[in-house]
Amino acid sequence: MTTTNPEPSALSAPPTAQISPVAWAKRNLFSDWSNTILTVVCLGAIAWLAYGLLNWIFTQAQWQVISANLRLFFVGRYPAQLMWRPWTVLGIIALSAGLTWGILARSTWLFNQTGLVVLGVIAAICVALAVPVSLNTSLLLLAILGVSVAAAFAGQRIGQRFPTLVSWLPLIWLGIFFVVFGLIRGGLFLQEVRLDDLSGLLLTLLTAIVSIVLSFPLGVLLALGRQSNLPVVRWMSIGFIEIIRGLPLITILFMSSLLVPLVLPPNVRIDRVVRAIAGLTLFSAAYLAENVRGGLQSIPRGQSEAAKALGLSAPLVTVLIILPQALKAVIPTIVGQFISLFKDTSLLAIVGFAELLGISQSILSNPNFLGRYQEVYAFDTVIYFCCCYAMALASRRLERQLGTGQR
Amino acid sequence: MTQAQTDTIQPEVSSEKVIIARDVEKWYDNNFHVLRGVSLTVNKGEVVVVMGPSGSGKSTFIRTFNALESYQKGSIEIDGIKLSHDLKNIETIRREVGMVFQQFNLFPHLTVLKNVTLSPIWVRRWPKAKAEEVALQLLERVGILEQAHKFPGQLSGGQQQRVAIARALAMQPKIMLFDEPTSALDPEMVREVLDVMRTLANSGMTMVCVTHEVGFAREVADRVVLMDSGVLVEEATPEEFFQNPKEERTQKFLSQIL
Numbered sequence: 055m056t057t058t059n060p061e062p063s064a065l066s067a068p069p070t071a072q073i074s075p076v077a078w079a080k081r082n083l084f085s086d087w088s089n090t091i092l093t094v095v096c097l098g099a100i101a102w103l104a105y106g107l108l109n110w111i112f113t114q115a116q117w118q119v120i121s122a123n124l125r126l127f128f129v130g131r132y133p134a135q136l137m138w139r140p141w142t143v144l145g146i147i148a149l150s151a152g153l154t155w156g157i158l159a160r161s162t163w164l165f166n167q168t169g170l171v172v173l174g175v176i177a178a179i180c181v182a183l184a185v186p187v188s189l190n191t192s193l194l195l196l197a198i199l200g201v202s203v204a205a206a207f208a209g210q211r212i213g214q215r216f217p218t219l220v221s222w223l224p225l226i227w228l229g230i231f232f233v234v235f236g237l238i239r240g241g242l243f244l245q246e247v248r249l250d251d252l253s254g255l256l257l258t259l260l261t262a263i264v265s266i267v268l269s270f271p272l273g274v275l276l277a278l279g280r281q282s283n284l285p286v287v288r289w290m291s292i293g294f295i296e297i298i299r300g301l302p303l304i305t306i307l308f309m310s311s312l313l314v315p316l317v318l319p320p321n322v323r324i325d326r327v328v329r330a331i332a333g334l335t336l337f338s339a340a341y342l343a344e345n346v347r348g349g350l351q352s353i354p355r356g357q358s359e360a361a362k363a364l365g366l367s368a369p370l371v372t373v374l375i376i377l378p379q380a381l382k383a384v385i386p387t388i389v390g391q392f393i394s395l396f397k398d399t400s401l402l403a404i405v406g407f408a409e410l411l412g413i414s415q416s417i418l419s420n421p422n423f424l425g426r427y428q429e430v431y432a433f434d435t436v437i438y439f440c441c442c443y444a445m446a447l448a449s450r451r452l453e454r455q456l457g458t459g460q461r
Numbered sequence: 462m463t464q465a466q467t468d469t470i471q472p473e474v475s476s477e478k479v480i481i482a483r484d485v486e487k488w489y490d491n492n493f494h495v496l497r498g499v500s501l502t503v504n505k506g507e508v509v510v511v512m513g514p515s516g517s518g519k520s521t522f523i524r525t526f527n528a529l530e531s532y533q534k535g536s537i538e539i540d541g542i543k544l545s546h547d548l549k550n551i552e553t554i555r556r557e558v559g560m561v562f563q564q565f566n567l568f569p570h571l572t573v574l575k576n577v578t579l580s581p582i583w584v585r586r587w588p589k590a591k592a593e594e595v596a597l598q599l600l601e602r603v604g605i606l607e608q609a610h611k612f613p614g615q616l617s618g619g620q621q622q623r624v625a626i627a628r629a630l631a632m633q634p635k636i637m638l639f640d641e642p643t644s645a646l647d648p649e650m651v652r653e654v655l656d657v658m659r660t661l662a663n664s665g666m667t668m669v670c671v672t673h674e675v676g677f678a679r680e681v682a683d684r685v686v687l688m689d690s691g692v693l694v695e696e697a698t699p700e701e702f703f704q705n706p707k708e709e710r711t712q713k714f715l716s717q718i719l
C-alpha cells in the first residue's frame with residue numbers, strides 16, 4: 055500500500071507494459087554511476103542491520119522472559135480462575151470484527167493483498183505460539199481466527215441482504231463495548247474484578263478505548279461550542295481547550311492521580327483508573343475539538359446557506375449537513391490522534407499503573423529476568439505496533455466506506 | 462422574437478402582493494452601504510428579473526427575502542408576514558421561499574433523492590414514503606429521474622442545478638428566488654436549466670431571478686429591474702426595458718451585455 059511506504063515512487067509500477075525485475079532494477083537502481091553507488095551502499099546498510107537484528111533475535115536474545123510471562127503481558131494479574139472471561143471477550147471481538155469487516159466489504163472483495171498478508175502473519179504467530187506457550191492456547195487462538203474469517207464471509211452475505219445495517223454499526227459496537235466491559239469487570243451474577251486491579255495490555259486497551267469513545271463526543275461538542283453564538287458557551291469552550299492544550303499530558307495524569315483525591319471530600323473515592331481515564335479523555339477531547347473545528351471550517355458557507363434556505367433550523371443544519379461532512383474530512387487526523395492517544399497510555403506507567411509498559415517494568419524487576427530489557431521492550435514495541443496498525447487499517451477501510459461515490 | 466408565443470402562454474398575474482420590500486437599506490461591516498433604499502413589489506405569479514453590473518447588490522437584495530442577509534432599515538413583507546429578527550418567523554418564511562444558488566450548493570454527502578427529501582422530512586415532517594413520492598415526481602419533472610440514487614458529485618453542472626431546483630420545489634414554496642442559476646454552467650447546459658425555469662414560470666410560480674440571460678428575460682419576465690450601486694434604477698416591462706430604456710445607466714448597461 056503506497057500510503058505506508060515512505061517512497062511510493064519506488065513501488066508504483068509503470069503504467070504501461072510490465073517489465074522484468076532485472077530491467078526494473080536496471081532502470082531504477084543502477085541507471086548511472088551515482089545511483090549504483092547509492093544502491094550498493096543502501097543495500098549494504100540494510101543487510102548489515104538485518105543481519106544484526108536476526109542474529110540477535112535467533113542467537114542472543116533469551117525469549118523465556120516473554121514466554122514465561124505471556125499472561126502477565128496480556129491480562130496482567132487478572133484472577134487465574136476467571137481467565138475464561140478475557141478469552142470470551144477475545145472471541146466476541148473477533149466475531150464482531152469479522153462480521154463488521156464483511157458488512158463493510160459487502161460489495162467489494164473481502165480481503166485484498168494487505169488483508170491476506172495480515173491474516174497470514176496472524177495465523178503464523180498463532181501456530182508459532184504452540185512451542186513456547188502450549189498447543190491448547192495455539193489451537194484456541196487459531197479457532198478464534200477461524201471464527202473471525204468465517205464471520206467475515208457471513209458478514210458479507212448479511213451486508214448484501216441488509217445494506218442499511220451499515221449505519222447501525224457504530225451503535226452495535228457501543229453495545230458490544232458494554233457487553234465486553236461487563237464481562238471483564240463482572241458484577242450482577244459474575245464475580246466482580248475491581249477496575250484498579252486490572253493490569254497488562256488489558257488495562258492499556260481499556261483505558262485507551264474508553265478514553266477514545268468518550269473523548270469523541272466531548273471533542274465534537276467542544277468544537278461546536280467554540281463556534282457557538284452564545285458567548286458563555288464559546289468562552290468556556292475556548293478556555294477549556296486552551297488550558298488543556300497548554301499542559302503536558304503527564305501533568306494532567308499526575309493531577310488526576312494525586313490532586314483530585316485531595317480536593318474531593320474524604321468519603322468520596324473514585325477509582326484510580328477512572329481518574330486516569332478522565333485525564334486522558336479531557337486531554338484528547340481538547341485536541342480533537344481543534345481537529346474537528348478545522349473540519350467545520352473547511353465546509354463552504356454555501357452548504358449552511360442552502361440548508362437554512364430550505365427552512366432547516368440551526369441545530370438541524372449542524373447535525374444533518376455540516377457535521378457529517380466535517381467529520382468525514384477529518385477522519386485521517388482523528389484516527390492519527392486516537393493512535394497517539396493509544397500510545398500515550400504508556401505514560402500511565404509513570405504515575406504507577408501496571409499497564410503494558412508498567413507490567414513490563416515489574417517483570418524486569420523480577421530477579422529471574424534481570425537485565426532482559428531488550429527482549430521485553432522489543433516485545434512491547436511489537437504489541438504497540440500491531441494495535442496501532444490495526445487502527446490504521448480500520449481507518450482506511452472506514453474512509454473507503456464513506457468515500458464511495460462522493461466528490 | 463417570440464412575441465406571439467409569449468402572449469399565448471403568459472399565465473395570469475393576480476394583484477395579490479407576495480413580496481413587498483420598502484426602502485430596504487443595508488450596510489456591510491457598518492461602513493459599506495450596499496443597499497441604499499430599495500423598494501420592490503412582486504405580485505403573485507409574477508416573474509421579476511433583476512439585472513445589473515457586478516457588485517451592485519443584486520444577490521444581497523434577493524437574499525434579504527429569505528433572511529440569509531439581514532438589513533438595517535426599511536421593511537420586507539413576504540406573503541403577508543413581516544420579516545423580523547425572530548427565529549421562528551424567519552424559519553416560517555424560509556419554508557415558503559425556495560432558493561437556487563449560482564454554485565448549486567447540493568449536499569455532497571447525500572444522494573440526489575436524499576437532497577430533495579431532506580427538508581420535507583425534517584421541516585414539514587412528512588413521512589418518508591410521501592416525501593420520496595413527491596421527490597421522484599419533481600425529479601421526473603426536471604428530467605433527472607434516472608439519477609435519483611447517484612451522488613451530486615457524479616452529475617454534470619446542469620443536472621446538479623436541476624436537482625437544486627427540485628430540492629427547493631420539494632418544500633412546495635410560494636416564491637422561488639434564483640441567484641444567477643446559469644452563471645456557473647457551461648453554455649450547452651444553460652439551456653436545460655432555463656427550460657426548467659421557463660416551465661416553472663408558466664406554471665404560475667412567483668419568481669425573482671437575478672440573471673443576465675436576456676432571452677429568458679424577454680420571453681418569461683413580467684418585469685425587468687436594473688440595480689446599480691444599491692439602488693433600483695429602472696423598472697419596466699421587458700419590451701420597454703430592452704427596446705427603449707429611459708435611464709442612461711440602463712442604456713449603458715445594455716450596451717455592455719447585448
Ligand SMILES: Nc1ncnc2c1ncn2[C@@H]1O[C@H](COP(=O)(O)OP(=O)(O)OP(=O)(O)O)[C@@H](O)[C@H]1O
Nearest residue numbers: 489490493495513514515516517518519520521522
Ligand atoms: N459579506 C460581505 N461583507 C462585505 N462586503 C460584501 C459582502 N458580501 C458582498 N459584499 C459587497 O457587497 C457588494 C454587493 O455584493 P453582491 O454579491 O450583492 O453583488 P451582486 O450584484 O450580486 O454581484 P455579482 O453580479 O458579482 O454577483 C459588493 O461590492 C461586494 O463586494
Ligand SMILES: [Mg+2]
Nearest residue numbers: 519520521641
Ligand atoms: Mg451575485
